[in-house]
Amino acid sequence: MNPAVLALEDGTVFEGRSFGAPVERTGEVVFNTAITGYQEVFTDPSYSGQIVVLTYPQIGNYGANAGDSEASRPHIEGLVVREFSPLSSNWRADETAQEFLTKSGVPVISEIDTRALVRHLRSRGVMRGVLSATGADSKELVEKARNAPSMTGLDLATRVSTAERYEWNTGVVHCSPSELESAATEVRHHVVAYDYGIKRNILRRLVHSGCRVTVVPASTSADDALALKPDGVFLSNGPGDPEPLTEQAEQVRKLVGKVPIFGICLGHQVLGLALGGKTYKLKFGHRGSNHPVINKITGKVEITSHNHGFAVDPDSLNLNELEITHMNLNDETLEGFRHRNYPVFCVQYHPEASPGPHDSHYLFGEFMKLMEEAGPPPLAPGR
Secondary structure (H helix, E strand, C coil), rough: EEEEEEEECCEEEEEEEEEECCEEEEEEEEEEECCCCHHHHHHHHHHCCCCEEECHHHEEEHHHHHHHCCCCCCCCEEECCECCCCCCCCCCCCCCCCHHCCCCCCEEEECHHHHHHHHHHHHHHEEEEECCCCCHHHHHHHHHHCCCCCCCCCCCHHCCCCCCCCECCCCCCCCCCCCCCCCCHHHHEEEEEECCCHHHHHHHHHHHHCCCEEEEEECHHHHHHCCCCCCCCECCCCCCCCCCHHHHHHHHHCCCCCCCCEECCHHHHHHHHHHCCEEEEEEEEEEEEEEEEEEECCCCCEEEEEEEEEEECCCHHHCCCCCEEEEEECCCCCEEEECCHHHHHHHCCCCCCCCCCCCHHHHHHHHCCCCCCCHCCCCCCCC
16 A cells, blocks of 8 residues: 555644655645536646545546546646545546546545544634655654645736637537537627636636637736727636735726626636725635525525635625625625626626536526627727
C-alpha cells in the first residue's frame, strides 16, 4: 500500500492510501457534498488553489470521459475521498479516474474518515493543508500548511483566465437519447463572456439559448468589450477572493447601463463590488448540488448547485438601486440581486448545473429576454 498524508494547519493529520500522482500539493481544504459529478468538480477552474474533500463515499467508479470536463485539465490541487475506485464501469468512460488525475499531476488520498474531516472543517472552518504522497514527515507538512498563502486576498481569477480572446459555438450535448432537453434556439444574440475561470457548460448553455459567444480575458477593458458590439455581457464563475479584483470591478462598473449584464458566482461578487457592495469569506462555503434557494420575485424554491467560499454582504448594497432577488434558505446568505434601473442581474449559484439539478436553467432565458428588450448594441467607442 502506498501511503499518503493530509496535514492541516491546525495540526490535525489524516493518514491514508495514495492514488493519483505521487506528489505533494498545498491548498485550502474544502468539501463538496454532491453525490455525482466528480469529474466536473475536478476540472472546475473555481477549485484552483483548493484540496477538495468529496463526502460521497465512493469516487471514481464511473471513470472519466472527454465530454464531462469543465476545462482542458483538472484544477483541484488534490483530492480526498473515503474510497477511490481504481476501476471504472460506465459505457461513456474513456479512462479511469485514477489515470485522468495521475497524468494531470493531482494527488489523491483515500481510505480516511471523511465524515470526521468534514465535521472538523464545519466546526473550525476551512483551512490550509498539504496533501503528500512523497513520504514526507507529518510535522513538516503541518508547518508547510501554516506557511501556505491564505485564500483571503488571493487573486486566482487572472491566473486561470484565458490569455487570448476566442469564439465558442458548441451547444449542449446529450449524454444519452433518453435525456430530456428543449431544442436549441437559433442564434439571435452576441454575448461577450468575461473569463474569470469559466465553466464549459455555461458556454454550452449560452449557445443552447441562442447566443454567439466571444470569450475574453479577465483583464479586458470595458471599451474593448464594447468594441466587439455585444448584445450582452456575461461575467463568469472563478476561484479566489473577489476583493483583489478592483480593476475587473472598475471595468464592469463602466459597462453598467451600456449593455445587459448577467453574472454567476465570482461574476456575481465582482458585480456586487462594481455597484458599491462588499464581500466577505464564509466559514466553510457552499459546495454541493442540493442547496435550497428562494426566488423572492416568484416565491418559488430552487434546488441549486453551489461552489463558492465568499459572498456579497447584502447590508452593503444600495437597495434604492438594487433589488435582492434570491436568498439561501440554509443560512440566509445573499444568492442574487438585480438593478432597478438597468438590465443587470446576477446569482451566486450555478444555473448551468454541471453537476446538479436543472431548476435554474430559466435564468439563461431571462438573459435572452433582457437582450431582446434592450435592442441593438451600442456603437463601439469613438464611432
